[in-house]
Every structure is written in C-alpha cells, then in structure tokens.
Amino acid sequence: MIEFFAKTDIGKVRKENQDAWWAYSDEEHGEFAIVVCDGMGGANAGSIASALAAESFLMHIQECLQAAERVAPDKILRDAVAYANARVFDRAFQDDECQGMGTTLVAVLILGTTVTVVNVGDSRAYLLKPGEELECITNDHSYVAEMVRKGRLTKEQARTHPKRNIITRALGAELYVESDVFPVKLEQGDTLLLCSDGLTNEVSEDELAQFMSGLEAENCCSSLIELALDRGAPDNVTAAVIRVN
Structure with missing residues (x-):
C-alpha cells in the first residue's frame, strides 16, 4: 500500500509561492503519480x-x-514532460507578463510494481x-x-x-526540453522524497535520511519543512513523501 503526503510553504522571505505539486491515485488499478514543480519568472x-x-x-x-493501448512508463513520462513544456512555452510566448517564465519538474509514476522517476532542473x-x-x-x-x-x-563549494541558482534545463524555456528518466526498485519499507531546492538548500542529506527513516509520511514531510523554516527558508519549500507499507 502506498502512503503519501505532500506540502508546500511560501517560506520566510518570498512574497509568493512559486512551487506547486499535484497528485493522482487509483488504488483499484495500482496507479499513482505525483509531481513537484519549482517555478521562476x-x-x-x-x-x-x-x-x-x-x-x-x-x-x-x-x-x-x-x-486503450498502454505504452511504456518511460515514454509516458517523457511525453508528459513534453506536453507540459509545450503548454508553459506557449503561455510564455502568448502572454507578455509571462515572458521568460519556466519551471523545474520532478515526478514519480508507480504502475503496480513498476516505478519510474523523471526530472528536469534541480x-x-x-x-x-x-x-x-x-540515494x-x-x-x-x-x-x-x-x-x-x-x-x-566540490559539493561543499557548490552549496x-x-x-548555484542557475539551472541549465527548465520547462518553458525552449520549445523542446530533454528529461531524464530513472527506473526505481521500490520495495516494502522504502521511502521516496520529491522536493524543491528550497528544502535541500537548508536541510542536509543526513538530516533528510534521519527524518525519512523515523517518521510516517505526513510527519516526515511536515517536519522537514519546519526544519527549513527554522533555518530562515529564503525560498519556497515543497516536499512530497511516498512510503511503501
């Protein structure tokens, strides 16, 4: 059974939350998807x-x-990224107030025992x-x-x-965008975290692991965001935690 919880917070500095998350779940058919995006503009x-x-x-x-005809998960994800990219690109092209906008994207698609992750950006x-x-x-x-x-x-210098805020790929920046797809072996007791850089800029990977291993999905998600807020949260913060029970 999939247990999940997602949350986003404006942070302590920004006047607007430019992060977003959406989820889809069909327990009857063993289908689940969740996406986290971090916008810019x-x-x-x-x-x-x-x-x-x-x-x-x-x-x-x-x-x-x-x-009626099911295609491979990696193609579903790549095509979904391409579709989303086209929608954002077209909106930016047609609306003067949206020129130059873009967004990162990270998502997971779970189809029964097949788990696939896709990302663009950071x-x-x-x-x-x-x-x-x-990992x-x-x-x-x-x-x-x-x-x-x-x-x-070094990783320390990069932080x-x-x-550090310059990304080399984003949805909406160009007509076409390349996405990376990763098959994942997800087993009972495993925990997945999807997040924007507003979390990882403030919380170390050791701390991520500590919260992910000791708390249920909702408490883990909320506690991670609270930790980022306690440290000033200069950016919007979004986390989605998925656990296999």
Whole structure:
C-alpha cells in the first residue's frame, strides 16, 4: 500500500509561492503519480509556470493511463514532460507578463510494481531503503552540478557558489526540453522524497535520511519543512513523501 503526503510553504522571505505539486491515485488499478514543480519568472509568472506544468503533466499521465493501448512508463513520462513544456512555452510566448517564465519538474509514476522517476532542473528525488544510505536518484541540471560532475567544484563549494541558482534545463524555456528518466526498485519499507531546492538548500542529506527513516509520511514531510523554516527558508519549500507499507 502506498502512503503519501505532500506540502508546500511560501517560506520566510518570498512574497509568493512559486512551487506547486499535484497528485493522482487509483488504488483499484495500482496507479499513482505525483509531481513537484519549482517555478521562476517575474511578477507572478513563476507560480503560473509551476501550476500549469504540474496540471498539464498529470493530465497527460491520466490520459495515457486511460487509453486503450498502454505504452511504456518511460515514454509516458517523457511525453508528459513534453506536453507540459509545450503548454508553459506557449503561455510564455502568448502572454507578455509571462515572458521568460519556466519551471523545474520532478515526478514519480508507480504502475503496480513498476516505478519510474523523471526530472528536469534541480528539484530532486531521493530514495531511502531500510538500513541503507540515502540515494539521490536524480541529477541536478544546474551550473554548479555540472561543475561538480566535471570535478571543478566540490559539493561543499557548490552549496555557497554565487551561480548555484542557475539551472541549465527548465520547462518553458525552449520549445523542446530533454528529461531524464530513472527506473526505481521500490520495495516494502522504502521511502521516496520529491522536493524543491528550497528544502535541500537548508536541510542536509543526513538530516533528510534521519527524518525519512523515523517518521510516517505526513510527519516526515511536515517536519522537514519546519526544519527549513527554522533555518530562515529564503525560498519556497515543497516536499512530497511516498512510503511503501
């Protein structure tokens, strides 16, 4: 059985919450999906981008799952990202107030025992198995992450680098966007966390693991956000916790 809880908070500094999350669940058919988006853009464009992307992404997922001919989960996710990207891009093109807007996206699709994660940008997915170390499933699409992968920055340097907020992929920035897809082996007792960088910028991975291993989904999610808020939360904070019971 899937237990999940998601929560978003404006944080302590921002005047608007530009994060968004949406979920879809069909217990009868063993289908579940949840998406977290972190928008960017002037005025209220960031919140428009994230909400539009999350809604469009899940809308496409549901249409695919209800279709007579079922396609592979990785194709469902890539096509859903492409659809959401097109919706955000078109809105930015047509609405002067939305020019330049974009959003990250991280999501998980669970179809029975088949679990697949997709991401664009620097919102992350983590997996914690009982008795094992926390695993970051996704790779950030950001300037500092690329520098870390090339060995030009350490993870510690990346956390305080002046260009740490520059992302290299986002929905809505261009007509086409590349997404990364990851198959995940999810078993009883495992916990998944999807989150925006408003959480990971304030809470260490050791702390993430501590909360994920000791609390039920709702308490884990709420406690992680409270910890980020206690540390000043200069950005919006969103977390979604999924546990297999």
